[in-house]
Amino acid sequence: MSANPPVLETREVTIRFGGLTAVSNFNISVPKGSIVGLIGPNGAGKTTCFNIITGFYKPTQGDVFLEGKRITGLPPHKVCEEGIARTFQNIRLFYNETVLQNVMIGGFVRQKSHWWMPPLLIPSCTREERELRDRAMALLDSVGLGKLAGEISSSLPYGAQRRLEIARALATKPKFLLLDEPAAGMNPQESQELMDFIKRIRTDFDLTILLIEHDMKVVMGVCEHIWVLDYGILIAEGNPEQIRTNPKVIEAYLGEEATQNA
Amino acid sequence: MKTPNKSRDLTLTTAAVGLLLVFLWWANGHLDNYKIQVLNLIAINSILALSLNLIYGFTGMFSLGHAGFMAIGAYVSSLLILPPVQKEMIYILQPLIWPFSVLQAPFFIAVLAGGFAAALLGLIIAIPVLRLGGDYLGIATLGFAEIIRVVFTNLTPITNGALGLKGIPNYANIWWNYGWCLLTLFFLIRLINSNFGNVLKAIRDDEVAARAMGINTFKYRVVSFSIGAFFAGIGGALMASLITTIDPKMFSFLLTFNVLMIVVAGGLGSLTGSIIGSAVITVLLEWLRFVENPIDIGSFHLDGIPGMRMVIFSLLLILIILFRREGIMGMREFSWDSLINRFSRGGEAR
Numbered sequence: 001m002s003a004n005p006p007v008l009e010t011r012e013v014t015i016r017f018g019g020l021t022a023v024s025n026f027n028i029s030v031p032k033g034s035i036v037g038l039i040g041p042n043g044a045g046k047t048t049c050f051n052i053i054t055g056f057y058k059p060t061q062g063d064v065f066l067e068g069k070r071i072t073g074l075p076p077h078k079v080c081e082e083g084i085a086r087t088f089q090n091i092r093l094f095y096n097e098t099v100l101q102n103v104m105i106g107g108f109v110r111q112k113s114h115w116w117m118p119p120l121l122i123p124s125c126t127r128e129e130r131e132l133r134d135r136a137m138a139l140l141d142s143v144g145l146g147k148l149a150g151e152i153s154s155s156l157p158y159g160a161q162r163r164l165e166i167a168r169a170l171a172t173k174p175k176f177l178l179l180d181e182p183a184a185g186m187n188p189q190e191s192q193e194l195m196d197f198i199k200r201i202r203t204d205f206d207l208t209i210l211l212i213e214h215d216m217k218v219v220m221g222v223c224e225h226i227w228v229l230d231y232g233i234l235i236a237e238g239n240p241e242q243i244r245t246n247p248k249v250i251e252a253y254l255g256e257e258a259t260q261n262a
Numbered sequence: 263m264k265t266p267n268k269s270r271d272l273t274l275t276t277a278a279v280g281l282l283l284v285f286l287w288w289a290n291g292h293l294d295n296y297k298i299q300v301l302n303l304i305a306i307n308s309i310l311a312l313s314l315n316l317i318y319g320f321t322g323m324f325s326l327g328h329a330g331f332m333a334i335g336a337y338v339s340s341l342l343i344l345p346p347v348q349k350e351m352i353y354i355l356q357p358l359i360w361p362f363s364v365l366q367a368p369f370f371i372a373v374l375a376g377g378f379a380a381a382l383l384g385l386i387i388a389i390p391v392l393r394l395g396g397d398y399l400g401i402a403t404l405g406f407a408e409i410i411r412v413v414f415t416n417l418t419p420i421t422n423g424a425l426g427l428k429g430i431p432n433y434a435n436i437w438w439n440y441g442w443c444l445l446t447l448f449f450l451i452r453l454i455n456s457n458f459g460n461v462l463k464a465i466r467d468d469e470v471a472a473r474a475m476g477i478n479t480f481k482y483r484v485v486s487f488s489i490g491a492f493f494a495g496i497g498g499a500l501m502a503s504l505i506t507t508i509d510p511k512m513f514s515f516l517l518t519f520n521v522l523m524i525v526v527a528g529g530l531g532s533l534t535g536s537i538i539g540s541a542v543i544t545v546l547l548e549w550l551r552f553v554e555n556p557i558d559i560g561s562f563h564l565d566g567i568p569g570m571r572m573v574i575f576s577l578l579l580i581l582i583i584l585f586r587r588e589g590i591m592g593m594r595e596f597s598w599d600s601l602i603n604r605f606s607r608g609g610e611a612r
Binding site for chain 2: 054056075076077080081085086088092093094095096097101104105106107108109111115117118119121125129132168169172
């Protein structure tokens with residue numbers, strides 16, 4: 001791995017739900033500026049890991065560090081304030097709101113004015129809100145949704161909804177972005193576009209990205225480093241080439257027999 | 263998006279408010295007391311509906327505690343505007359205890375105090391109760407409103423118990439009521455159209471996503487609930503001064519139900535809807551009084567049945583829920599653009 005210091009580090013993270021150990025001894029270290037992947041068969045615990053990192057679950061053991069700062073057990077909104085943003089496996093937009101409003105809601109976490117200011121017509125608040133609106137518009141333009149800013153978000157086509165969800169996450173000004181199956185339900189052309197898009201936002205927004213994905217073409221195409229999770233345990237890590245040829249990974253995905261026959 | 267028409271909208275809004283004031287001035291001089299009372303009720307019901315809409319329609323918290331907040335506002339403000347002589351006269355079971363027996367305040371301050379007292383209580387109960395969601399929240403807040411009512415019935419040295427307060431000065435004329443109504447409307451329009459309003463709607467639409475976006479959903483649910491309680495208290499205070507007599511029985515669940523009906527009929531998540539709903543339902547409630555009087559249809563004679571209009575209203579609510587769940591306005595709001603577009607046929611939709 002590169003010499004960059006890790007943006008995100010997890011140390012021996014374990015979570016149990018009753019008697020079930022969903023994730024155990026989860027250790028990853030994500031270098032700054034990289035795009036990395038977390039893969040594994042269904043039910044391996046990938047989304048659980050995301051939920052631990054973003055504060056939705058509190059790990060039974062272990063710690064999560066963001067740029068060396070311990071963020072274990074912080075509530076989700078604090079984690080977001082610290083600079084981690086995420087998207088969801090099944091898109092979760094604010095469906096009654098417009099595209100622009102969705103992105104502005106993302107920007108709220110960096111807003112300084114208080115709730116009682118707008119009714120009292122405080123000038124600094126009005127100014128901040130105008131800036132926020134302009135920034136949200138600029139962000140939408142940069143992800144190619146500028147023309148749809150006034151549309152209700154539920155009326156958007158699927159691919160655009162995915163992109164809007166990422167734009168909304170970007171509006172929180174994250175250092176670290178978690179994408180949960182960004183290519184789910186996309187055709188090959190759309191996933192190709194998505195790969196370019198992910199690479200572009202990494203440079204444009206100076207991000208580090210961790211993604212969960214089942215589409216191997218996408219994973220192998222964008223990730224510089226991959227972790228493989230099976231039954232809550234990390235079974236392999238390495239660059240795409242190492243992962244592709246790792247017998248343990250093939251076994252986890254295709255079963256033991258396949259490896260023997262191979 | 264809207265910038266080019268901002269000054270035009272401001273002019274039109276000012277004109278509309280001016281027109282309303284001219285109408286109220288005319289009404290005040292020319293209409294009989296009964297019609298003025300209905301106009302007053304429309305204003306107060308608007309304040310109540312707007313405040314419940316903030317809690318239920320915009321933030322998605324199903325609250326049935328409105329009558330409780332109204333009671334707080336009504337009692338606090340009434341105690342502040344009742345003259346000491348009147349207080350001595352009505353507290354016949356037990357005398358009013360000290361600070362309340364001498365406290366006096368001008369009407370505006372008294373109403374404001376009623377609002378703040380309700381908001382404070384809203385804040386206190388919000389912290390435990392808002393950990394619940396959905397129907398559970400509805401039941402908990404309903405229970406809270408009932409507790410307030412029972413406490414007020416038994417807190418005789420302060421509330422005069424079941425006898426209630428009589429002879430409250432009738433300050434709440436048409437100007438006070440519409441003044442407060444416009445103030446509430448202005449406050450809520452500014453709030454809802456700000457990014458904070460977007461955040462409330464985000465909490466309503468998807469709380470999990472809102473938390474992931476860095477929104478402290480619990481805090482803002484408490485804030486929204488308390489603002490709603492504040493305006494419910496204002497509405498209660500005005501109502502008390504308008505009808506000059508209050509007692510704990512008045513603040514039963516039926517009062518909350520009336521407000522809820524207005525909000526649902528007008529449209530959850532539409533301020534415009536709440537205003538229209540208040541006007542329509544208040545007028546209908548009065549107009550429908552004829553069904554409770556004896557009716558002759560040809561040779562057929564019907565005796566008046568008291569309470570019949572509430573039956574009709576319950577039916578109406580069921581019909582709304584069955585056939586037009588989004589209410590009159592849905593989540594849409596009135597805007598000058600849409601009105602102008604409607605009249606100039608060439609204009610594109612929206």
